[in-house]
Amino acid sequence: MRLVLPEGTSILITGASSGIGRALALGLAAKRLRLYLTGRNATSLMEVVLRCREAGASGVSWGVADLATPKGVAQLFEDIQSSGTVISALVNNAGSGRFGNFASLEHEEIARMVHLLVVAPLLLAKKWLPDWQASRAGGVLQVASTGSFQPGPLTAVYYASKAFGLSWALALRHELRGSGVCVTVLCPGATLSQFSSRAGKSELPWARLPEFVARKALKAWFRGDHLVVPGWENRLLVTLSRLLPLSWVAFLASAGQKPAKKG
Template sequence: MENIVQARKYALVTGASSGIGRELAALLAREGYALVLVARRTEPMQALAAQLEQAHGTTSVVVGADLGSPEGVRSVVREVTERQLEIDVLVNNAGFGLAGPFTELPNEPQLGMIDLNIRALTALTRELVPAMVARRRGYVLNVASSAAFQPGPLMAVYYASKAYVLSFSAALHEELRGSGVKVTALCPGFTETEFAARAAEHQKPRLFSGPLGKLDARQVAEAGYRALKQGRAVVVPGFTNRLGAWFAPVTPLAVKLRITRYFNASES
């Protein structure tokens, strides 16, 4: 397995204040990377930076930014450029979902999902990957979801946004073949993170009660990191989730829609 650690190279992790992003940051620190930690909330990242410095001697740059806005993305790029940081690993983890009928959920948060889950991920990748290509080395881990493999009634925008992430990542993986830069899409199923609390703000789906099983954030992060080191295009942690991804292409659309609607519907 290829060793992706480079001395004094940086890994930039978005959504690093909690959950999968926090666990990925910890794994990268353990492997010897300096970090650029990005999220809206700076206090949890500062605490994480102190912990990782004590445990691994890791240098961390903490950047508070709302990546759902164009200025948030620009502020991250500006910080990296002004500090002349060489980003060897980009982890696009920041994102959120909302459960409920499309016509009943507020418009702005749904558009915000598109801005964060799609626009920010695309913009950061475009800003940082050309330098990786020029150096002929680098890694990009885009956190998609098992939701990417089918449409999602009652979470329509979220599922569609993650389908974009999977499609974009797989295409870029192939485009950059032979360039020294590897792109991996991480597609977890339901995971114990703060994501569920925000997604269930308007409606709590049956899925969030774990009928198909749950993974913890560390398991998901470790699966993503292994796939990143191996240069795999896509990884789906958890047997049940992999089974769903395998059968999605051959399952009739009407069946997929009804099954997904059932699991996304409210428990009550």
């Protein structure tokens, strides 16, 4: 089932201010679609808004929100409503991780990460799902990770949240069979963005460009695929992760986790 977007409606992209979200926004702008972009950094977000307008988007609205808190999600709902934007599709992309032992994480850090990666995506999808079902159109692009297939020592909460996203979105897709609503899961592997430096870990040398990831993701979403893993090395990793014992997979995942170099 292909992604159908009713005329005059917008695609909401979370985490549009940098990295993969920014590349997805520019890719959708080039398709002359209407967008609603959100992130926390207003300056970076405005830059993406301007680039999307230049790239040919039919319309671009935006709002700043911290999706790691219930207040931030409520703020986003309010801003979208007051802008008069009709959302017909959602890209659940905003995310950040944190390198370190689980025992070293603060309570607040854990709660924020789980809200951002688990709670907010569900609340956003739930908000508009009835409208999409009624119009038999629209959809969700859920940004998970190759880490969704692995237990991730030293980023345990992040990996577990990404496993949740994959499982939830594929189950939702099944529930929505024949409804006209299209759910696709994107599982990027290492991608060059601000993600690693923010998480406090070093960038992997084979990391892909966000534009490559976005191109593969949009092709798959518009075609109605259930899952897209950009890059042959990442598909190999996912295949191995599904075949090997989970204790080996955890070992494999830990090998890719190195703290950021100082200085």
